[in-house]
Amino acid sequence: xxxxxxxxxxxxxxxxxxxxxxxxxxxxxxxxxxxxxxxxxxxxxxxxxxxxxxxxxxxxxxxxxxxxxxxxxxxxxxxxxxxxxxxxxxxxxxxxxxxxxxxxxxxxxxxxxxxxxxxxxxxxxxxxxxxxxxxxxxxxxxxxxxxxxxxxxxxxxxxxxxxxxxxxxxxxxxxxxxxxxxxxxxxxxxxxxxxxxxxxxxxxxxxxxxxxxxxxxxxxxxxxxxxxxxxxxxxxxxxxxxxxxxxxxxxxxxxxxxxxxxxxxxxxxxxxxxxxxxxxxxxxxxxxxxxxxxxxxxxxxxxxxxxxxxxxxxxxxxxxxx
Amino acid sequence: xxxxxxxxxxxxxxxxxxxxxxxxxxxxxxxxxxxxxxxxxxxxxxxxxxxxxxxxxxxxxxxxxxxxxxxxxxxxxxxxxxxxxxxxxxxxxxxxxxxxxxxxxxxxxxxxxxxxxxxxxxxxxxxxxxxxxxxxxxxxxxxxxxxxxxxxxxxxxxxxxxxxxxxxxxxxxxxxxxxxxxxxxxxxxxxxxxxxxxxxxxxxxxxxxxxxxxxxxxxxxxxxxxxxxxxxxxxxxxxxxxxxxxxxxxxxxxxxxxxxxxxxxxxxxxxxxxxxxxxxxxxxxxxxxxxxxxxxxxxxxxxxxxxxxxxxxxxxxxxxxxxxxxxxxxxxxxxxxxxxxxxxxxxxxxxxxxxxxxxxxxxxxxxxxxxxxxxxxxxxxxxxxxxxxxxxxxxxxxxxxxxxxxxxx
Numbered sequence: 153x154x155x156x157x158x159x160x161x162x163x164x165x166x167x168x169x170x171x172x173x174x175x176x177x178x179x180x181x182x183x184x185x186x187x188x189x190x191x192x193x194x195x196x197x198x199x200x201x202x203x204x205x206x207x208x209x210x211x212x213x214x215x216x217x218x219x220x221x222x223x224x225x226x227x228x229x230x231x232x233x234x235x236x237x238x239x240x241x242x243x244x245x246x247x248x249x250x251x252x253x254x255x256x257x258x259x260x261x262x263x264x265x266x267x268x269x270x271x272x273x274x275x276x277x278x279x280x281x282x283x284x285x286x287x288x289x290x291x292x293x294x295x296x297x298x299x300x301x302x303x304x305x306x307x308x309x310x311x312x313x314x315x316x317x318x319x320x321x322x323x324x325x326x327x328x329x330x331x332x333x334x335x336x337x338x339x340x341x342x343x344x345x346x347x348x349x350x351x352x353x354x355x356x357x358x359x360x361x362x363x364x365x366x367x368x369x370x371x372x373x374x375x376x377x378x379x380x381x382x383x384x385x386x387x388x389x390x391x392x393x394x395x396x397x398x399x400x401x402x403x404x405x406x407x408x409x410x411x412x413x414x415x416x417x418x419x420x421x422x423x424x425x426x427x428x429x430x431x432x433x434x435x436x437x438x439x440x441x442x443x444x445x446x447x448x449x450x451x452x453x454x455x456x457x458x459x460x461x462x463x464x465x466x467x468x469x470x471x472x473x474x
Numbered sequence: 475x476x477x478x479x480x481x482x483x484x485x486x487x488x489x490x491x492x493x494x495x496x497x498x499x500x501x502x503x504x505x506x507x508x509x510x511x512x513x514x515x516x517x518x519x520x521x522x523x524x525x526x527x528x529x530x531x532x533x534x535x536x537x538x539x540x541x542x543x544x545x546x547x548x549x550x551x552x553x554x555x556x557x558x559x560x561x562x563x564x565x566x567x568x569x570x571x572x573x574x575x576x577x578x579x580x581x582x583x584x585x586x587x588x589x590x591x592x593x594x595x596x597x598x599x600x601x602x603x604x605x606x607x608x609x610x611x612x613x614x615x616x617x618x619x620x621x622x623x624x625x626x627x628x629x630x631x632x633x634x635x636x637x638x639x640x641x642x643x644x645x646x647x648x649x650x651x652x653x654x655x656x657x658x659x660x661x662x663x664x665x666x667x668x669x670x671x672x673x674x675x676x677x678x679x680x681x682x683x684x685x686x687x688x689x690x691x692x693x694x695x696x697x698x699x700x701x702x703x704x705x706x707x708x709x710x711x712x713x714x715x716x717x718x719x720x721x722x723x724x725x726x727x728x729x730x731x732x733x734x735x736x737x738x739x740x741x742x743x744x745x746x747x748x749x750x751x752x753x754x755x756x757x758x759x760x761x762x763x764x765x766x767x768x769x770x771x772x773x774x775x776x777x778x779x780x781x782x783x784x785x786x787x788x789x790x791x792x793x794x795x796x797x798x799x800x801x802x803x804x805x806x807x808x809x810x811x812x813x814x815x816x817x818x819x820x821x822x823x824x825x826x827x828x829x830x831x832x833x834x835x836x837x838x839x840x841x842x843x844x845x846x847x848x849x850x851x852x853x854x855x856x857x858x859x860x861x862x863x864x865x866x867x868x869x870x871x872x873x874x875x876x877x878x879x880x881x882x883x
């Protein structure tokens with residue numbers, strides 16, 4: 153079987169060829185999403201529940217659109233109040249969703265490992281839409297797909313990212329996007345540099361196969377791709393960073409700073425952006441080099457691919473039955 | 475319950491502070507009357523044939539979080555010093571007095587008085603009145619006292635009362651809301667983590683203040699190489715500083731938290747492998763005085779949660795003896811020293827006449843088969859909860875019989 157996992161809890165569980173398979177399978181959905189009729193009945197009759205225990209607009213919308221375009225019945229459960237974080241509630245909720253015979257459950261939760269905990273309690277595939285500071289696997293997959301398309305269009309496409317220099321800059325410590333991207337990009341052969349002030353750099357991150365920088369200018373030298381992370385405003389009020397303008401001074405991606413990277417370096421951001429803080433508008437809107445809106449587009453295709461693949465067993469697709 | 479008639483345990487390997495003695499042990503009226511190779515039963519004695527097994531002091535478990543009699547008795551524990559972190563906390567003489575009587579006659583619970591009211595680390599609790607009510611020591615609770623002024627006044631007061639202060643050593647500012655030790659494992663898992671140095675920082679301060687106050691300081695759990703070095707140095711300077719550890723920190727490293735296993739969510743958190751090795755070395759060289767269970771049974775409502783949301787603690791009373799006997803088999807320490815750490819040293823810190831098999835002391839005795847193999851199985855535990863990180867591991871060493879004050883349990 154090309155993808156022998158029931159759940160998608162993290163990139164850390166996937167082998168290189170499995171990541172490549174997911175990217176490959178997403179291509180057909182990129183095609184479909186560019187048609188005027190963006191619908192198939194592939195998942196007709198299946199119920200997908202998006203259980204979001206943490207606020208989200210983009211990811212939730214992206215998963216909802218993905219499910220609907222595949223013809224599934226999609227239900228969104230907003231439990232994004234802090235009071236539902238506690239106690240048996242989480243597992244009880246999982247058991248409840250399971251009893252409603254969902255065919256796939258998409259989960260976002262503020263605690264690292266929460267998705268895996270739920271996956272142990274339910275009988276259907278579970279997709280991690282972000283668990284605490286642990287992983288956000290579909291974001292890393294959509295970033296890889298975006299990058300692959302951009303490189304293909306330049307005639308630099310290859311099977312993976314061997315030799316590509318990628319800088320990830322921002323709040324590495326608290327970022328699940330950073331962790332999933334580190335795992336995904338290194339699995340595909342890229343040289344990953346992470347850049348953050350000391351207070352936002354996790355201990356021992358080099359063990360994940362990356363090099364760590366505090367100096368953004370130094371990190372940018374020879375970079376092919378610059379991936380900026382969103383900085384939560386509450387972390388810029390003195391606890392970690394003295395102020396937003398001080399953060400911009402050291403870590404903001406300005407046009408001048410981008411010039412330190414390779415001349416045609418690509419710019420990415422998982423959104424939503426703090427324009428004028430971690431990224432200047434001038435850079436975010438740079439035609440031909442900013443991939444930020446493309447990332448959103450690829451997000452739907454990747455999530456369609458994940459939902460398709462993980463429901464194949466239940467749908468009795470030939471070669472995928474248990 | 476009083477001991478009805480004298481008894482003699484014959485054909486035993488008796489664990490004494492001086493070493494293992496092949497012989498017998500005789501008790502009457504709840505007291506050890508004679509120990510040695512030449513001791514023989516007298517007329518009217520009940521005679522118990524130990525068949526060459528180990529006769530050791532009943533364990534004195536310093537710093538448990540719950541009174542859990544079946545688990546304690548399974549583990550050979552006859553006395554337990556209860557942490558003040560109860561609901562409500564042990565910060566009033568009446569509560570201490572109630573707890574001091576709660577386990578009798580077959581388990582003696584020695585309450586540790588809350589150092590500060592509600593364990594909040596700001597105002598001293600009524601320590602002398604709690605001592606009068608039966609408190610055998612003072613504890614800061616699960617937390618460190620962040621205010622150095624409060625800690626100094628506490629230590630001075632404790633020195634005056636001649637009570638040991640049992641401290642939790644984690645710098646609060648560094649530890650914050652961390653649930654793991656900073657390093658590769660926590661980084662990969664995305665868990666809030668604090669540097670291991672949070673421990674050494676707290677120990678350095680507490681030792682300095684204890685020296686200033688002339689107080690007895692017991693650091694309940696020291697788990698890092700740097701922290702153990704500080705304790706070693708303080709002892710070398712002759713300070714009355716002692717330290718303890720629980721088996722989790724010498725048997726496991728932070729690898730046990732991979733996959734968010736909440737039974738390995740402990741406070742202080744599990745450390746890296748190098749720190750675990752340092753803990754073993756410190757047990758071997760005598761830096762560690764006390765090995766305790768840290769018994770903290772927690773049910774699924776506290777543990778079946780995402781790692782960072784789960785509460786810390788493990789049920790350890792049943793596995794304490796077997797884990798320490800593992801160290802004996804591995805040559806880390808000998809049997810005599812093992813029971814120093816399990817009974818004699820904690821009894822001395824608490825000032826109770828027990829913890830060793832010597833004439834005139836309480837007849838708290840465990841008959842132990844140190845080699846009996848068993849499998850730790852959380853579904854078949856005596857404790858009120860099953861949160862052991864050692865589930866399904868093999869272990870050796872079982873308690874065959876237990877006497878509290880000369881009465882067989």
